[in-house]
Structure formats: C-alpha cells, structure tokens
Amino acid sequence: MKHFKIFAIMLGATTLLSTFNVYGNETINIVPMPVSVIANNGNFSLSNSTQILYDFQGKDADNITGALLSHIKKFYGIEGLRQGFAEKPVKNSIFLSLNPKADIKKEGYKLTVEKNNIILEASAPNGLFYGIQSLIQMMPAIEERQSEIRIQTAVINDYPRFEWRGLHLDVCRHFMPKAFVLKYIDYMSMHKYNTLHFHLTEDQGWRIQIKKYPRLTEVGSMRKETIVGRGNTPEKVYDGIPHGGFYTQEDIKEIVEYAAKRYVTVVPEIEMPGHALAALASYPELGCTGGPYEVSTRWGVFKDVMCAGNENTYKFLQDVIDEVLALFPSEYIHVGGDECPKDSWKVCPLCQQKIKELGLKNEHELQSYLIQRMEKYINGKGRKIIGWDEILEGGLAPNAAVMSWRGEAGGIEAAKQHHYVVMTPGSHCYLDHYQADPASQPQAIGGFTTLEKIYNYEPVPAVLSAEEAKYIMGAQGNVWTEWMPTPSHVEYMVYPRAAALAEVVWSPKEGRDYANFKERMRSQILRYNAYGINYCRIEFQ
Numbered sequence: 001m002k003h004f005k006i007f008a009i010m011l012g013a014t015t016l017l018s019t020f021n022v023y024g025n026e027t028i029n030i031v032p033m034p035v036s037v038i039a040n041n042g043n044f045s046l047s048n049s050t051q052i053l054y055d056f057q058g059k060d061a062d063n064i065t066g067a068l069l070s071h072i073k074k075f076y077g078i079e080g081l082r083q084g085f086a087e088k089p090v091k092n093s094i095f096l097s098l099n100p101k102a103d104i105k106k107e108g109y110k111l112t113v114e115k116n117n118i119i120l121e122a123s124a125p126n127g128l129f130y131g132i133q134s135l136i137q138m139m140p141a142i143e144e145r146q147s148e149i150r151i152q153t154a155v156i157n158d159y160p161r162f163e164w165r166g167l168h169l170d171v172c173r174h175f176m177p178k179a180f181v182l183k184y185i186d187y188m189s190m191h192k193y194n195t196l197h198f199h200l201t202e203d204q205g206w207r208i209q210i211k212k213y214p215r216l217t218e219v220g221s222m223r224k225e226t227i228v229g230r231g232n233t234p235e236k237v238y239d240g241i242p243h244g245g246f247y248t249q250e251d252i253k254e255i256v257e258y259a260a261k262r263y264v265t266v267v268p269e270i271e272m273p274g275h276a277l278a279a280l281a282s283y284p285e286l287g288c289t290g291g292p293y294e295v296s297t298r299w300g301v302f303k304d305v306m307c308a309g310n311e312n313t314y315k316f317l318q319d320v321i322d323e324v325l326a327l328f329p330s331e332y333i334h335v336g337g338d339e340c341p342k343d344s345w346k347v348c349p350l351c352q353q354k355i356k357e358l359g360l361k362n363e364h365e366l367q368s369y370l371i372q373r374m375e376k377y378i379n380g381k382g383r384k385i386i387g388w389d390e391i392l393e394g395g396l397a398p399n400a401a402v403m404s405w406r407g408e409a410g411g412i413e414a415a416k417q418h419h420y421v422v423m424t425p426g427s428h429c430y431l432d433h434y435q436a437d438p439a440s441q442p443q444a445i446g447g448f449t450t451l452e453k454i455y456n457y458e459p460v461p462a463v464l465s466a467e468e469a470k471y472i473m474g475a476q477g478n479v480w481t482e483w484m485p486t487p488s489h490v491e492y493m494v495y496p497r498a499a500a501l502a503e504v505v506w507s508p509k510e511g512r513d514y515a516n517f518k519e520r521m522r523s524q525i526l527r528y529n530a531y532g533i534n535y536c537r538i539e540f541q
C-alpha cells in the first residue's frame with residue numbers, strides 16, 4: 001500500500017489533508033486495481049440533468065458514452081442524459097477529453113471526480129473507455145431505480161502493466177452462440193481485457209465460414225455425436241446427439257465490430273497443421289492418407305493431420321488465411337501449431353519427399369517449414385503470426401510471437417531469442433482446470449487452479465534480464481470447452497478467476513494483495529449478479 005500513498009502525495013499535495021488511501025474503504029472498489037486512487041470527501045451527483053460532453057468527435061464518442069449510458073439505464077433506470085461536443089466542462093457534466101499529447105500512458109486515463117463535474121482525460125479513446133469502466137465501478141453496485149447516483153470525489157491515475165490482456169475462447173469443442181460471444185466480450189471489457197483469442201478450428205468442429213471451401217462448414221462444422229464422460233472405459237459411450245454450429249462471415253464481422261467498440265481486438269486462431277480432423281473430413285485430400293476422416297466425436301490429440309508434403313495444403317491454408325485476414329483486422333493471426341503428432345508424416349511419401357527436397361533433418365523441421373512458410377505469407381499481407389510454443393521446435397519462424405502454454409519454458413526461450421511472448425502456462429492460466437475441490441465441482445479436464453493461485457501469477461519469469469523481459473507482452477486465460485457444454489458453464493469456469501487474471505495483467509505488481517482484491521471483488525460480484533453472470537461463488541459465500 002505504501003506505493004499508493006506515495007502516488008497520493010505526489011498527485012494530491014494540495015488536498016492531502018482530506019485524502020486517504022482508499023483500499024479497504026467501502027466506497028471505491030475497482031477491479032483491476034488502478035495504479036493510484038486518491039479519494040476525497042464529498043460526492044458528485046449524477047442524475048438525468050447531468051450532461052455528457054466530449055472535446056472530440058466521431059464514433060469513439062458513441063462507443064465510450066454508450067458504455068456509460070447503457071450501464072446507468074440498466075442499473076438505475078436513469079436515461080435521457082444530454083450529450084454533445086464541448087470545449088470545456090460545465091457544471092454537472094461528465095467531460096471526456098481526448099488529447100493525444102496528454103502525458104498519459106498508452107491505454108491509460110486520468111479520472112477526476114469533483115463535486116461539480118467529472119473530468120476524464122486520455123491520450124487515446126481506449127483510455128477513455130477504461131476510465132468509464134472505473135467510473136462505473138465507483139457507482140453503487142446495487143441494481144435499483146434511483147434518481148441520482150452518488151460518486152465519491154476522487155482522483156484516479158491509471159494505465160495497464162501489459163499490452164496483451166487476453167482471454168481465449170474455444171468454440172470448437174462446444175459451439176457457443178454468437179449472442180454469448182458478444183456477452184463474453186462485454187464481460188471482458190468490464191475487466192479491461194483487450195484481446196479475445198478466438199479458437200475457431202479443431203478436430204471436433206470448424207466454426208468459421210470460408211467461401212472458397214464450403215465443405216468446411218457443410219461437413220466440418222458438425223460432429224455426429226459426442227463421447228460421454230471421460231471415455232476411458234473400454235466400451236466407449238457416445239450420446240448419439242449431433243453437435244455443431246458455425247459463424248457466417250456476417251456473424252464474424254458483427255463480432256469483430258462489437259469487440260472493436262469495446263476496444264477488444266479479436267485474434268482468430270486457425271489451427272495448422274494439427275487439430276485438423278474437421279478440415280480433413282471436409283477435404284480428405286489434405287491429409288497424408290487421403291482419408292476417409294470424420295469430425296472427431298471424442299477429445300484428445302489425433303495422428304491424422306494436414307499433409308505438409310502436399311502443395312495443395314499450402315494453397316488451402318493461404319486461401320483460408322486470405323478470407324480470415326479480410327474479416328479480422330488484428331495485428332496478430334494465431335496459427336496454432338500445438339500437438340501435431342508426426343506419425344503420418346513419417347510414413348507419407350509426399351512428406352518424406354519434401355523433407356529430402358528441402359534438406360530438412362526431421363519432421364519437426366518440416367513443421368517449422370510449414371509455419372515459416374505461412375509466416376512469410378502472412379507477413380507479406382502486413383500481419384504477424386503467433387503460435388503455441390511447439391512452434392519453437394525445429395526452429396522459430398523469424399518474426400513469430402509465442403504463446404507459452406506448456407509451462408513457461410517456451411516463453412522464456414522465445415524471449416531470450418528476442419521474440420514476443422504471451423504467457424498462458426497451464427499451471428496458472430488454464431480456466432478449464434478445477435477451481436476448487438473436484439468433489440464439489442462439475443467435471444473438469446483436471447488441474448487445480450484456485451482464484452488465489454491465478455491472482456498470484458507473475459507473467460515475467462525471474463530468469464529473464466530486464467531487456468528480455470520487455471518481450472513479455474502479457475498473459476492470457478485459456479478456456480477450452482471439452483467440459484463446458486453451455487455458455488453458463490463457461491461463465492462458471494471463467495468468473496471470478498478472469499477478474500484475478502485481469503488484475504495480474506493490468507495492475508502494478510507492487511500492489512498485489514489477495515485479501516484486498518477479495519474485498520474489492522465484493523462490489524464486482526454484485527454487478528455479476530445484476531448482469532446474470534453465472535460465476536463460481538465458492539470464494540464469496
């Protein structure tokens with residue numbers, strides 16, 4: 001807490017006597033914890049006569065004010081606020097000031113609540129959006145009709161620790177309706193996450209319409225049934241119920257635009273060359289044996305993968321990527337690369353011929369060739385690739401970023417090679433793991449990752465030098481849905497753990513305090529209740 005007092009003194013010298021450190025105070029409970037909060041005595045009163053003013057124009061003003069207006073309407077029944085352009089704040093206004101030259105860090109904001117008005121400043125629109133999220137959390141967390149909302153006077157200076165604050169969503173193992181994906185983005189943005197890693201292709205289903213390859217969704221989006229339970233008995237039992245679904249390109253555009261309005265970038269993942277049974281079932285000629293293949297009805301890692309010796313595979317992947325690039329404006333495209341057994345390549349004449357032709361040492365180098373070739377293609381279109389840490393095997397593609405999931409070793413190795421890294425180690429960042437005693441929980445994949453364990457995760461490994469540490473872009477929670485058949489089950493696994501991870505990626509390391517986080521979360525879970533998020537209540541009985 002010392003850290004915050006120092007900030008308070010620096011920022012609030014003239015009002016020092018009336019300021020106090022608010023953590024533990026009932027009134028200002030923001031998650032993720034801001035860099036600095038100075039609470040003052042007094043309140044701003046927000047009512048339907050409050051004006052929302054902004055000194056800039058364009059759609060960002062609508063995105064930012066929209067977040068505030070929809071919240072106060074939903075929660076308190078207050079609507080009809082006047083809004084518009086203004087150069088200066090007036091009495092009883094919320095004034096949004098966008099100044100690219102302001103001395104405010106990337107994605108950061110300064111929020112000043114005074115009795116007469118509220119001033120929110122940032123150097124970019126996303127900072128204003130995050131300031132609004134904090135302002136919302138300064139309002140009473142109880143959902144009820146009110147004619148005025150009292151907001152404690154305060155000065156908040158805030159900015160994120162990491163630039164990649166991610167949550168992932170696997171919509172392949174179980175398809176998630178578009179409406180839920182939008183809600184997922186809403187809940188992310190409440191927690192100042194900025195990246196949705198959208199896992200769209202898998203053995204068990206291909207979920208994105210690709211116009212050049214219609215069978216990907218005609219055939220690949222549907223599995224005929226799903227294994228029941230763990231399936232580890234000799235007599236495997238299936239449910240006999242077809243499962244499927246996909247997003248049209250129009251759906252994808254809607255999701256990407258919805259996310260952009262909330263300053264969330266959607267990073268699509270197109271898996272290659274493994275986890276490809278849905279693609280192979282649709283186009284068997286892309287596999288080493290030519291099939292037949294079927295969209296997988298059970299979980300795991302499968303030996304049938306894309307043939308890396310066949311030029312048609314590269315043509316297919318490039319065509320798919322072309323359509324994906326047109327839909328997703330993200331800087332990064334995720335190319336998967338994980339869990340690709342090399343069995344079929346070892347006996348495939350085309351794969352072996354490719355290895356010989358290129359003078360490669362082994363099948364790992366063949367995978368590396370495929371990823372590097374796709375990287376070159378994607379770089380040529382002005383984008384970058386990110387892949388799971390297996391892309392280190394056989395040599396990392398020259399500009400690739402690495403998502404470290406099999407622990408932190410891959411991330412450490414990549415950072416040492418001066419490649420960018422997102423930390424997602426299974427030990428701390430897999431939200432499909434149990435969050436409490438398995439006996440008390442619905443079936444999960446395994447693991448044991450409590451709220452407190454995630455809260456105490458540190459994304460920058462101590463073994464990295466200060467220079468190498470700069471390559472850690474951030475961290476991400478992964479949400480694999482083998483054991484999450486419904487949206488509400490996803491919510492149960494993700495919240496409140498994603499709130500803890502939000503604090504890991506946003507808040508200063510020095511202020512990490514689990515007891516204090518749990519105190520602040522008491523207000524946030526009242527909002528979860530109001531929004532109907534099916535969070536796990538075990539830590540908040």
Ligand code: ACM
Pocket residue numbers: 338339388405
């Ligand atoms: C992964 O969990 N297979 C990246």
Ligand code: ZN
Pocket residue numbers: 287288306307308309310344345348349350351
């Ligand atoms: Zn092959």
